[in-house]
Amino acid sequence: MPEAEKITINMNVVDLGKVDLLVEEGFYSNRxxxxxxxxxxxxxxxxxxxxxxxxxxxxAIGVLHYNRAELEEYAAAGEQLNIALTGLLSIGSDVSAELARQTIQSIKIVGVFRASPAVKDALADRTH
Known part of the structure; x- marks a missing residue:
């Protein structure tokens, strides 16, 4: 299972008190x-x-990871990827910005996009 992402929420004190009451009563282990x-x-x-x-x-839905070897195969075949994903898209740390631009035509991610800062910058104009 992929690593969890941390979120922060604001709750009013009455709702938070109700949550704490349910936790104390044993309905939930914690907040x-x-x-x-x-x-x-x-x-x-x-x-x-x-x-x-x-x-x-x-x-698509789920977790998708591309490494350098996979993207080099697409580059050798002259193919470009149009990635549309709900979930986690991960591009390996071994992927250069140049290879990413050569092989990824567009990215539509609803969720989390993990890549090196250089790869994210190289794909910024292709990420929606």
């Missing part, structure tokens, strides 16, 4: 458990909408 459960429940509740939106946008 994080409550928040993760609430997020998963909301995502499950809107699962059909998410699927329709992903289909409409032609987005």
């Amino acid at each position: 994080t458990d409550f928040i993760r459960t609430a997020i998963r429940n909301q995502l499950n509740r809107h699962d059909d909408e998410v699927r329709h939106s992903m289909t409409r946008r032609a987005l």
Whole structure:
């Protein structure tokens, strides 16, 4: 499972007190458990909408990683990638900015994009 991303939320004190009460009563192990459960429940509740939106946008879902060897194969074949993803896109630290520009035509990421600063800069005009 990919590493979790940290988020910060602001809650009013009454809602936070209610969360703490549920934790103290044993419904959740801690605040994080409550928040993760609430997020998963909301995502499950809107699962059909998410699927329709992903289909409409032609987005894949999951974790996608490219390393230098894979991108060199695309370069050798004269192919360029159009990446559309919901999840995590990772480009290896062994990938140069030049190779990334040569092989990646566009990126549409709904989620997290991990790459070296040089690769991110090289693809900035191709990332939507």
